[in-house]
Structures are given as C-alpha cells and as structure tokens.
Amino acid sequence: MELFMPKNNQEEIPPERDHSVLWKMGTIFIITLILLIPASLIKGLVNERQSTKSEAVAE
Known part of the structure; x- marks a missing residue:
C-alpha cells in the first residue's frame, strides 16, 4: 500500500496506468503515420494530374 501513498500532496500514477x-x-502516433501515407499518395496524384492538364492545355 505504500506504493500509492501521496507525496507532497501529489498522487503517484500507478505503473500499470502509466504503461x-x-x-x-x-x-x-503509429495510426497517424499510417494515415499520412495515403494523404501523400493522393497529393502526388493531384500534382501529376495538374501537370498532365497543363501539358494538354499547352498543346
């Protein structure tokens, strides 16, 4: 029980809760990184289509 005794009017976080x-x-964090991959792929596709459009207009 001494593990969960408050010190200096602050309660310690139990180790299992900290983990x-x-x-x-x-x-x-990992899910955020995974979701950034499709976003960058879509951005690349948009840039590619914009360049294709500008080439078609130039011709």
Missing part, C-alpha cells in the same frame, strides 16, 4: 497511457499515445 496504458504510453501504449495509447504510441498507438495514436
């Missing part, structure tokens, strides 16, 4: 928060933050 839970880190796990959630890591998961959100």
Whole structure:
C-alpha cells in the first residue's frame, strides 16, 4: 500500500496506468503515420494530374 501513498500532496500514477497511457499515445502516433501515407499518395496524384492538364492545355 505504500506504493500509492501521496507525496507532497501529489498522487503517484500507478505503473500499470502509466504503461496504458504510453501504449495509447504510441498507438495514436503509429495510426497517424499510417494515415499520412495515403494523404501523400493522393497529393502526388493531384500534382501529376495538374501537370498532365497543363501539358494538354499547352498543346
């Protein structure tokens, strides 16, 4: 029980809860990185189509 005793009017975070928060933050970070891949692919496709359009207009 001494592990969860408050020190200096601040409660300590239990170790299992600390790992839970880190796990959630890591998961959100990885999902964000995964979602950036399709966004960059779409941006590349838009740029390619814009250049194709400008080439077609130039001809």
